[in-house]
Amino acid sequence: xxxxxxxxxxxxxxxxxxxxxxxxxxxxxxxxxxxxxxxxxxxxxxxxxxxxxxxxxxxxxxxxxxxxxxxxxxxxxxxxxxxxxxxxxxxxxxxxxxxxxxxxxxxxxxxxxxxxxxxxxxxxxxxxxxxxxxxxxxxxxxxxxxxxxxxxxxxxxxxxxxxxxxxxxxxxxxxxxxxxxxxxxxxxxxxxxxxxxxxxxxxxxxxxxxxxxxxxxxxxxxxxxxxxxxxxxxxxxxxxxxxxxxxxxxxxxxxxxxxxxxxxxxxxxxxxxxxxxxxxxxxxxxxxxxxxxxxxxxxxxxxxxxxxxxxxxxxxxxxxxxxxxxxxxxxxxxxxxxxxxxxxxxxxxxxxxxxxxxxxxxxxxxxxxxxxxxxxxxxxxxxxxxxxxxxxxxxxxxxxxxxxxxxxxxxxxxxxxxxxxxxxxxxxxxxxxxxxxxxxxxxxxxxxxxxxxxxxxxxxxxxxxxxxxxxxxxxxxxxxxxxxxxxxxxxxxxxxxxxxxxxxxxxxxxxxxxxxxxxxxxxxxxxxxxxxxxxxxxxxxxxxxxxxxxx
Numbered sequence: 001x002x003x004x005x006x007x008x009x010x011x012x013x014x015x016x017x018x019x020x021x022x023x024x025x026x027x028x029x030x031x032x033x034x035x036x037x038x039x040x041x042x043x044x045x046x047x048x049x050x051x052x053x054x055x056x057x058x059x060x061x062x063x064x065x066x067x068x069x070x071x072x073x074x075x076x077x078x079x080x081x082x083x084x085x086x087x088x089x090x091x092x093x094x095x096x097x098x099x100x101x102x103x104x105x106x107x108x109x110x111x112x113x114x115x116x117x118x119x120x121x122x123x124x125x126x127x128x129x130x131x132x133x134x135x136x137x138x139x140x141x142x143x144x145x146x147x148x149x150x151x152x153x154x155x156x157x158x159x160x161x162x163x164x165x166x167x168x169x170x171x172x173x174x175x176x177x178x179x180x181x182x183x184x185x186x187x188x189x190x191x192x193x194x195x196x197x198x199x200x201x202x203x204x205x206x207x208x209x210x211x212x213x214x215x216x217x218x219x220x221x222x223x224x225x226x227x228x229x230x231x232x233x234x235x236x237x238x239x240x241x242x243x244x245x246x247x248x249x250x251x252x253x254x255x256x257x258x259x260x261x262x263x264x265x266x267x268x269x270x271x272x273x274x275x276x277x278x279x280x281x282x283x284x285x286x287x288x289x290x291x292x293x294x295x296x297x298x299x300x301x302x303x304x305x306x307x308x309x310x311x312x313x314x315x316x317x318x319x320x321x322x323x324x325x326x327x328x329x330x331x332x333x334x335x336x337x338x339x340x341x342x343x344x345x346x347x348x349x350x351x352x353x354x355x356x357x358x359x360x361x362x363x364x365x366x367x368x369x370x371x372x373x374x375x376x377x378x379x380x381x382x383x384x385x386x387x388x389x390x391x392x393x394x395x396x397x398x399x400x401x402x403x404x405x406x407x408x409x410x411x412x413x414x415x416x417x418x419x420x421x422x423x424x425x426x427x428x429x430x431x432x433x434x435x436x437x438x439x440x441x442x443x444x445x446x447x448x449x450x451x452x453x454x455x456x457x458x459x460x461x462x463x464x465x466x467x468x469x470x471x472x473x474x475x476x477x478x479x480x481x482x483x484x485x486x487x488x489x490x491x492x493x494x495x496x497x498x499x500x501x502x503x504x505x506x507x508x509x510x511x512x513x514x515x516x517x518x519x520x521x522x523x524x525x526x527x528x529x530x531x532x533x534x535x536x537x538x539x540x541x542x543x544x545x546x547x548x549x550x551x
Contacts, residue, residue: 003422008051012421015045019414023458036403039410046417060416061409064171064375065164070405071378072161075361076121077399078385082357088113088126092133099139099207100200106130106147107196111155111188116365119156119163119506123148127513131522141514141522143203146532149510150195150498154540156506157494158188160374163504164408165463165493170374172467173486177368183487187544191495194543198536353388360384408460415464428469435470437485438477443545446470447492451541454496455503463493484548491544499537501529 003009021028022038033041046052052060092105114122130148134141156162160170160180170180200207364381368374386393418424435446453462467489474485497504501511507529514522 003426004420008049009421009423011049012046012051012417013423015042015049015051016414016418018042018045019411020457020461023411023461024456036407036410039407039414041410043410043413043417046414052413052417052420056416057413060412062168062171062412065167066405066408067375068161068167068171068378069164069408070400071375071380071382072118073121073400073404074382074396075364075378075385076117077396078357078382078389079117079361080125081396082354084117084358088129092126092129099137099143100204102133102137102139103143103147103199103203103207104196106144107151107192107199110148110151111192114152114155114506115158115162115188118161119152119504120509122152122156123506123509124513127510128517131514131517140203140206142524142528143199143207145510145514145522145524146529147196147199149504149507149529150199150533150536151192152506153494153497153504154188154191154195157191157491158185161368161378163459163494163506165459166490168460168463169467169486169490173471173483175483175486176371177374178371179483180487180490181369183483183548184491184544187491187547190547191540191544194540195498195536198532198539202532356388357385360388411461412464415461419465424465425469428466432469432473435473436477437474437481437488440549443488443549446488447541447545450489450492451496451499451537454493455499459493459497459504463489487548488545491548492541495537495541495544498533498540499530500533501526503533 004012019038019042022031022033022041023035026032026035026038031038043057047054047057088109091109092102110122110126113126126148127145130144131141134144153163157166158181160166160175160177166180169175170177175183360381364377367377367380386396389396431445431449434442435449436442437446450462450466453466457465467486470485470489471482475482494504497507501507501524511524511529514524
């Protein structure tokens, strides 16, 4: 493809440059508007500069990718409600045997979960768990944060739903879910082991020598940090900390009244109980013993309750049969019957709901493996969960990252406009003779180009710019080479995210989540990540390419 007219090339390059700066550095001082607004700005400039027409801009938006991304995000929201990620967190700390064992678990669990639930979601929900577990075991958080981010990136390469660039590749290449999985899974599995080995080599001494770190006191009975309790409704059977029978009687009457529908008269009841107690104290002689006073108080309270119930049209004989609040197991039943009946029912509802979420998610994965349309499969699973929830879906839908969807819309338009300038085609025409995948040297050159562009222009724009051209070049060799070219692009562009802190969104999520954590804050620096990320990325990428060449 020849270059467009000079004015179109210059203006299109300016629009793409603005988009790139705001996508890679979203908080630049001169225009701190963020990635999402930056992608919309780049798209708008492409249309304003007449690099692309409004009709072409709308056509550039890939609805299949947006639908697949939306569906998987909704399913992830319901999986979080079903405690899927809390169970993953428990696996990290279950019978842990030291720092090295914990590091291996982090690598394995983050890789598997990111392949099924996207790397960004995995990093969002597991960062706090990992920080907490590291602190409670007097271990430095640095190796575990690097293990989470790098393993999530590597693990997400195995499936089309693992990360955004794989979504683009799966839709454009029309490679089935199963073929995608079996094509990259061996490289992903060995890559995880290699990455874990590099981490152990770097931090073996640090993990073996535990530091004395002050650990925050956290309730970990259910595997997660518990928030401070601001209010709690105590049951009389568990209120051993209250020693005054007077307070016990008052709270018991108020609790029974609220259960039976008298919540609106709580203050009146409290005042009348206080007045009855003052009458008892005034009528008791100073020489009377405490036992007589207690009996008089009980009689007054029983008479008060009987008169209250009579005013409501209920028989006082019913209360005489039940007797005093202080005597017998029948009184305990009057306090606990409601909770005893409701608690098992609530547990069964939770178990049934969680089972439905896992069943629908499994059905979605099976439909993807069977080769059904990925976008509609994900949307169908999301809608099935919304219907089964039988509630207003707005709270769940509000958790969807619409800013990410809008970012993709702007990016599609911006990249399509930049393609119309002819610059990407001219660069590929120059590199194609040296980057053909039918030779080991050509595969290595192609991998270096993808690594470089993925860290400079980000991996999703790199896939949009190079994908069709790399596939067309490979198709000239053979149809099988075309599929292999798409898989190489998916593998290299995903693992490239581990090279630097800015290489992928998952890295930035882990860094920001760790830094903003109120209980276990930790700052993962750019150089710290680069010292590990650079050698790990080169070695893991090379190992994966060798395995994919054998495949």
